[in-house]
Amino acid sequence: MILEIKGLDKSFPQTDHDKIEVLKNLNLQVEVGETVAVVGQSGSGKSTLLSLLAGLDRQSSGSLRLRDQEISAMSEVKLTQFRAENIGIIFQQFYLMPHLTALENVSLPLEMFGHKDSLQRAREALLQVGLEEREKHFPHQLSGGESQRVAIARAIVIRPAILLADEPTGNLDNATGVQVSNLLFDLVQTTGMTLLLVTHNTELALRCSRQLTLQSGTFQ
Numbered sequence: 118m119i120l121e122i123k124g125l126d127k128s129f130p131q132t133d134h135d136k137i138e139v140l141k142n143l144n145l146q147v148e149v150g151e152t153v154a155v156v157g158q159s160g161s162g163k164s165t166l167l168s169l170l171a172g173l174d175r176q177s178s179g180s181l182r183l184r185d186q187e188i189s190a191m192s193e194v195k196l197t198q199f200r201a202e203n204i205g206i207i208f209q210q211f212y213l214m215p216h217l218t219a220l221e222n223v224s225l226p227l228e229m230f231g232h233k234d235s236l237q238r239a240r241e242a243l244l245q246v247g248l249e250e251r252e253k254h255f256p257h258q259l260s261g262g263e264s265q266r267v268a269i270a271r272a273i274v275i276r277p278a279i280l281l282a283d284e285p286t287g288n289l290d291n292a293t294g295v296q297v298s299n300l301l302f303d304l305v306q307t308t309g310m311t312l313l314l315v316t317h318n319t320e321l322a323l324r325c326s327r328q329l330t331l332q333s334g335t336f337q
Contacts, residue, residue: 118146118147118148119147119148119149119151119184119279119311120145120146120147120182120183120279120311120313121145121146121147121180121181121182122143122144122145122146122180122181122182123144123179123180124142124143124178124179124180125140125142125143125144125169125178125179125181126138126140126141126143126176126177126178126179127139127140127162127165127166127169127174127176128177138334139162139165139334140162140165140166140169140176140334141333141334141335142179143166143179143334143335144336145329145336147279147311147313148311149278149309149311150309150310150311151312151326152302152305152311152314152325152326152327153312153313153314153325153326153327153328153329154314154315154316154322154323154324154325154327154328154329155167155313155314155315155316155329155330155331156315156316156317156319156322156328156329156330156331157330157331157332158332161331161332161333161334162331162333162334163283163315163331166315166331167281167283167313167315169181170183170204170279170281170313171200171204171281172188172191172196172197172199172200172204175189176189183199183203183204183278183279184203184278186199198230201226201229201230201275202275202277203277203278203279204277204278204279204280204281205272205273205275205277205279205280205281205310206272206280206281206282206283207265207272207280207281207282207283207285207301208268208283208284208285209283209284209285209287209288211256211261211264211265211267211268211288212268213256213264213267213268213271214256215255215256215257216255217255217256218252218253218254218255219243219248219251219252219253219254219255219256219259219267220236220239220240220243220252220253221239222256222267222271223239223243223267223270223271223274224236224238224239225271226271226274227239227275238274239252239274240252241274242270242271242273242274243267243270245270245273245304246266246267246269246270246300246304247266247300248263248267251263251267260293261288261290261293262289262296262297265285265288265293265297266297266300269285269297269300269301269304273304273308273310276308277310278310278311279310279311279312279313280305280311280312280313281313281315282312282313282314282315282316283315284315284316284317284318285297285298285301285314285316286298286316286321287316287318294318294321298321298324302324312325
């Protein structure tokens with residue numbers, strides 16, 4: 118098992134005496150290599166869940182274990198290191214650094230932690246997503262589909278145990294979205310990574326081995 122959630126709650130204070138409950142008593146187990154889609158309407162808590170899984174936010178209560186490590190018990194320094202070694206994240210927005218080339222964007226997660234082979238691994242990741250000939254191009258010189266492929270390369274360059282994807286085709290046209298989703302699932306199958314995908318796209322969700330519906334902060 119790679120991920121285990123028990124009794125997970127997340128709330129945000131609204132007033133001094135009131136709070137908004139976004140996630141309520143969530144329980145989930147995900148096996149190594151499994152592909153899981155989380156679907157639900159806007160405001161159902163999907164992005165909040167992904168932020169907790171990525172260690173970008175902390176739960177209010179409950180347990181969240183990734184690779185048998187309790188994320189909430191980690192210091193910020195340890196959590197940052199753990200995320201850099203284990204968790205790949207793909208967002209709906211590409212979040213590429215505009216002043217860096219495709220190669221430099223992909224190598225950045227490795228450069229930050231002093232990997233000596235960061236450029237070589239970045240080139241390998243760009244090759245995996247079919248953009249080896251675009252490594253010297255800047256984000257403004259890339260199409261939307263190419264930009265998302267660079268973002269995928271950046272997520273997989275650390276060779277993560279789990280890949281978290283938040284609406285990875287949401288900003289792409291249908292044809293480009295299909296190409297990117299094909300690439301994503303091919304990479305997951307080839308590498309054996311675990312995938313947890315948040316999406317509104319029913320067709321994309323059905324490509325996962327399991328689909329979960331998040332409604333009013335709980336799994337239905």
